[in-house]
Amino acid sequence: MVRQEGLLRRRYGYYWTRIVAVVASLALVGVAVALLGDTWWQLVPAAVLGLVSAQFGFLGHDLAHHQVFTSKGWNVWSARVISGLFTGLSYTWWKGKHNKHHSAPNQENRDPDIGPGVLAFTPADAAPRTGLAARLTRHQGWAFFPLLTLEGLQLHVASVRTLLGQKTDRYRWVELWFIAVRLGGYAAVLLAVLPVGKAAAFAGLQLAVLGVLLGGAFAPNHKGMPIVPADMKVDFLRRQVVMSRNIRGGAFTDFMMGGLNHQIEHHLFPSMPRPNLKLAKPLVQAHCAEHDVAYVETGLWRSYQIVVHYLNAVGLRARDPFQCPLIQRYRA
Template structure:
């Protein structure tokens, strides 16, 4: 594969040319299966689900005990943290990681994601499956399509002057924008289920989402005034967005972007577009296991706790093939994200005068 099939940013180094390694991935997959790493971990997930439900119940009871006071806002971050863990469990169920039965995984995902976290299972599964099929590919991966940010040079086209100025500093705007991600996720989820044909079992999804918000509002309004309840929800959604957006942002942003229509073997497509984030069990917890993004993309139905076990095998396999395997610290990953976003934005400002920037336009 020639390097002109990738879209870069000024100063970036295109990935090494890739050959087809379908048989190589098959060999890796066979070793992983033989090691039992694709077997379900029901005990792990039942403990996680039980602990999360217990935490939500305890928080709902605490809200009632604290009563009509602004001190309630101190509980909002704990609710956001717990709901982020619910969302990660719903993500795992949608990937068939919890049960062997697709039906029971779908039931679990709808219960966790739609009913508890307030994010439509059907909407999320549809967009997320497309992302896994073509990570960081222009025209296919909707995760790199944004009305606000530009993740690749092609996204700079048709932007107004004010927007282009914003994009020159977009890397630094990422963090305040994460405060709005929770609102955005819930809005996109709700609008998707209200459109005919947008998601499967749409009526069920509408009932689940509506029931969730009615129950949430009831718990809050039984304990506090409407104004305090609205402030509670605002704080919770802002921090929920930071937690989920912070888990998503470093996984692919700043990694090679594949041009439209380019074909690439599965192994290269998943490894080259993904970045792991190191940091131990604390990072594992806050990122819901998505910090091992390379392994998750190669084996999306692998139970979360097994990603740590398969990582040495995947790293060694990539080294044997001479394939880049990217892993950075939490701080280093976000620094790379900010640098990439700013480089893309600056390329837009200079594209009329700088030949180097111009060559990265597709």
């Protein structure tokens, strides 16, 4: 039905318009920085640059999923250029991590997005923590959004670390040079225009906005949805739908979340062009209703409340803070 509706066809006009617009926005930010000179008003273009960088990140995501071009080579190399030269991130790192997430969303020991780290996303990760770590974990939900301000920096660090440790990828040095040019050129321009303190404030705000926008777009889609045990087998439809959450909203939500507010449709059809996801929604909803598969959609702020509640519940070592509906249905 999706193919018959033409929803998997490429949307070249949409993507070329978006690419040109984002590159032009980056150029305008550069002009603004040059014209403003040594002033704290530079924090305004810094925040705008964070927004523009997030849009480059969303474009890199779409390219990595082969949503933009028919040619695999065009998608891959465009993703390398957009991610590396314009965002300072590694396509290789992102592709490896993100593919694992798509193959097993919210499944323990398989989905890297719920792997152990500063935050515990599952009761199994929270249980071994003791002392101060345990006390902090009990209230970790309130720390989630402040921590997102560091996510932009973490993405750069993870990209470089992965590429330096990756010995088999033939293009890792190309990506490292892209990232070096992006980050090195960025620092050089800031230091040429601003003193060290203001340059640091500019970069800090830009990275904070980038982290909040990217993390704020990805987090509501799966956090607080059912966690799948490591050894549980789930069919494709339920694996992608039951573990995902859509976010209600219009054109502004689509723009700020890079289309990832249509997460269920994206997980079912990862190569579907971004603007077609909302067109596929009625078909997916009808199919899920026909097969008695839970299709979850909520507002953005409500989704953030769920994320905070879930993380705090994990920190309190709730055995199963969000019982998987598949287990509830079949265990009896």
